[in-house]
Amino acid sequence: MPHFVTSDNVQIYYEEKGEGLPIIFIHGWTQTHTMYSKPIGVLSSKYRCISFDLRGCGASTTPRTGLSMAKCARDVKELIEYLDLDRVSLFGMSLGASIIYAYARDYGCLYLDRVVIAEMPPKLISDSQWIYGMYRGKFTAEDALKNLAWMFDDFDGYTFWHTKQCLPEAYDIPNFPPELRSPYKLDLLPGPMVPTFAKGYCRDFRPYPDIALAYSTLYEDYHEDLAKITVPAAVMWGNPGSIYLPEAMQYVADHVSGPVVRLEYKPATHMIIGEHFQKVIRDVIAFMDAEY
Secondary structure (H helix, E strand, O other), rough: OEEEOOOOOOOOEEEOOOOOEEEEEEEEOOOOOHHHHHHHHHHHHOOOEEEEEOOOOOOOOOOOOOHHHHHHHHHHHHHHHHHOOOOEEEEEEEEHHHHHHHHHHHHHHHHEEEEEEEEOOEEEOOOOEEEOOOOOOOOOOOHHHHHHHOOOOOOOOHHHHHHHHHHHHHHOOOOOHHOOOOOOOOOOOOOOHHHHHHHHHHHHHHHHHHHHHHHHHHHHHHHHHHHHHHOEEEEEEEEEEOOOHHHHHHHHHOOOOOEEEEEEEEEEEHHHOOOOHHHHHHHHHHHOOOOO
């Protein structure tokens, strides 16, 4: 199993597939590199696709400390340097996009050729200055503390609840197509089976690293860092969305400094890759092959 060792002695598992322009895929919360197995299966016919497990996740090791967006961004930089890459593209979905924001904050666009930013606002907590936080803007600092306490008390229960929030049945969204209402088919599970499914869904997670990464993500604010993204950026979002509102990602598209491709998927939730797989692949290829 290929690993590289970071400057603070964390072993990061990574995989490579294909040849051509390099793309590094950064996975989301409570996920691993396998989140991108299906897209990489297609895109690796044209590009050198690199996926990895964040520190504390999957086959990577867990440090005593350093489970933060800043350290994850540094891991991306060090992976680029370890593989001796230049002009690399980053693809970040959900928490993976937060790591792109952190990378831009700390390193600008060092080594980067372009970025794909999918379904992650620059700030998750709503307040008087920002109304587009998580859970469709209804998420305050007090809510964040309550949810972190819930994670410590019942991580499986919280994660299962959060997953359902990513799906449209958690919200009153008129005229949403029935075939997209439940990609995970939770509505087909008999009530008594839901707790069993939740335990199975969460069985491979490491709660404490995931909670630490959640904490780091919740309390970041990347508004001022968006301007540091000076390379071409493809900004992806679902409409009407689920946990995030379309306006949050439109804000990102409006405030990065480089050329922007706006990619709205409609109708779609947070799960845009699964709901619009073929279109996402076509859009990524068009973005990667475009001249800027």
